[in-house]
Amino acid sequence: VAVLVSVICSPPQNYPLYIRSVPTENELKFHYTVHTSLDVVDEKISAMGKALVDQRELYLGLLYPTEDYKVYGYVTNSKVKFVMVVDSSNTALRDNEIRSMFRKLHNSYTDIMCNPFYNPGDRIHSRAFDNMVNSMMMQVC
């Protein structure tokens, strides 16, 4: 079971502040997936208008011939995006769980922000954040 979590910084840079996936092979493919999903996220944001927080995005459109997986997106008020990629084989993963995972991610992200030594736009090296992400991914797999 594969799962990937990434935090993308705010536009216009749109580079990943953090990417972590459970099976570390095929990571490049995941990176590519995340990158392409950014376009979809931007589309959703612009479509929303005044609504800011996109709790969930079910992106079934991106299906590869060999495997299918779902890409979920989440945007914070500061346009920082969280992208999560999970295997479609993982049917046990419900929408609520995805939402709670994103909420946890968001909370950990704000904790990082509280750290005065963290400059927004830096890569995220926080051990607490890593631990949280690892535990979350273990839960999914």
Added chain:
Amino acid sequence: TEVCGAKRVGYFGPAQFYIALKLIAAAQSGFPVRIESIKNELPLPRFMALKNDSEVRYGTPAELHGVKFQVPHATLDKNSYKRTDEGDKQEPKSPPMSPICSPPASPSTYQRIPLSYGYGKSRSGLEQQHGAPYEVRHSTHQQDGPSSGNYGAKPALACSTLNRSLSAEREQQDSSAHYSDDPWRITEEQRDYYINQFRSLQPDLNSFISGSMAKNFFTKSKLPIPELSHIWELSDVDCDGALTLPEFCAAFHLVVARKNGYQLPETLPETLLPEYLQAASLKPMRDCALFDSYSESLPGGQQARDFSRTEKASAEEVPDKSALLQDAKKDDKQALKVSTALKTIPKEFQHLTVKTAAQESNALKARPRSRSYSSTSIEDAMKKGEEPPTPPPRPQKSHSRASSLDLNKIFQQNTQAVRSGWLPPPPPALPPRPSVSQTEQVSEVELHPQMNRPPSQAEENSSAKKEVVLAQPPSKPARRKLRTEAQGLETPELSPTINVTSSLPAVKPHVPVQKQSSKQKRAIQTAIRKNKEANAVLARLNSELQQQLKEVHKERIALETQLEQLRPVTVL
């Protein structure tokens, strides 16, 4: 050093110390210095002649502090004392295997403590006190004590020979997990230093240091930013972007440890948790009180007897962490008294001995004097250090004996002010702990029947504080973002309370008992008032949060309807 594996580990851990001690004993007995010789039945090592060498050896690892001129002074003093004390120390040194022997051993230990102060390493002396009472408390004895393990963990600073001598004198139990993780335990000197640093950044001890201020301050320590970031993560327990005093002490302590070469832990060690630090800070107040009253009544010769008595009393107490710290500090004061009896009495101590019967007056007199002295001593220390976050004891080497005494008084005065202040922003983890420690305080105070007034004072204070603590848990469910707001609101409310409570002790000496009860009432009333205000604030917060929640709900509903509309479009 090499044989005992210190080089391998990088510092003198407990095991290394024990081995080192045994090696010294072996060497002195004429056995070759090898690991195997430890297995023999060795006499307790004599540390007389060895102290100079070891002092020098441990002087060099003291990186950031160049105050070595004290060392020759100290060793001279010590040698003279050693000769006189050597005789009476030999008997207690003979392996006592029962707790009964340890009280007699302790006075002699305390006599040796002036030597440690003569070293000018007052911090290590204080550490010894930590170790010494702890050792007393344990009934089983082994050759090597946890105290040596403690100080081994602070290689540059530990007055290793003295620690070894302590453990050699008493055969201690090697089991204390508390002291074995000593790198993360804050001594009083360090705590005072941190508190002073906190005050320099933020005069109000009860409120926060903002993130940017803390960042600038800790950046001065020249640690790499990722490490500082990790230290922040560890120490900012409530994740509010600001440091309270215990959080600041923990952060500072981590910086100190890191500069000494320790790796940062993954999680905050237990001894650095804010509630632990709060509990620890509450102890010394009572100890100072007890000690002060003891010092009044005891001329030099009787002091040893009383110390042994209090030690026995302390041995009865439940040995948990807070008790350790508290008794350690109590014994600190006792040792200090002995040292003054043995040496020329510094002016501050003369004041202490001359004081009146009332505990508050003692504490008060010591407080203002020590405040000024401490600021000057810390400033001197600061100048000797290279940068502000330099670990405190090294710069303070310049103050040799006097500083160690003052540190206890500083702590007295600080904890009085700080005690209430630390309670307002308790981290989410363990609210019952401060109250537990307070109940322990109360019960321990009652063990000393001589202190009638101090226990009532302590009880009244602790009951007032308990109410404060109980008021805190209801505030915890408040959302994190708003917590700082709530805390900011609460702290101004608490500071008037603190002012009141500190003004209460400021009543002059010879306070009759009726005044104490009225003080009690006043304290309770202020606590009630503060709680009511806190309740009002929380109610306001609650209503605001409810409104926000409603708005968010509306937004969410709008989003979901939009999503539903869009979905048939995207799924082609």
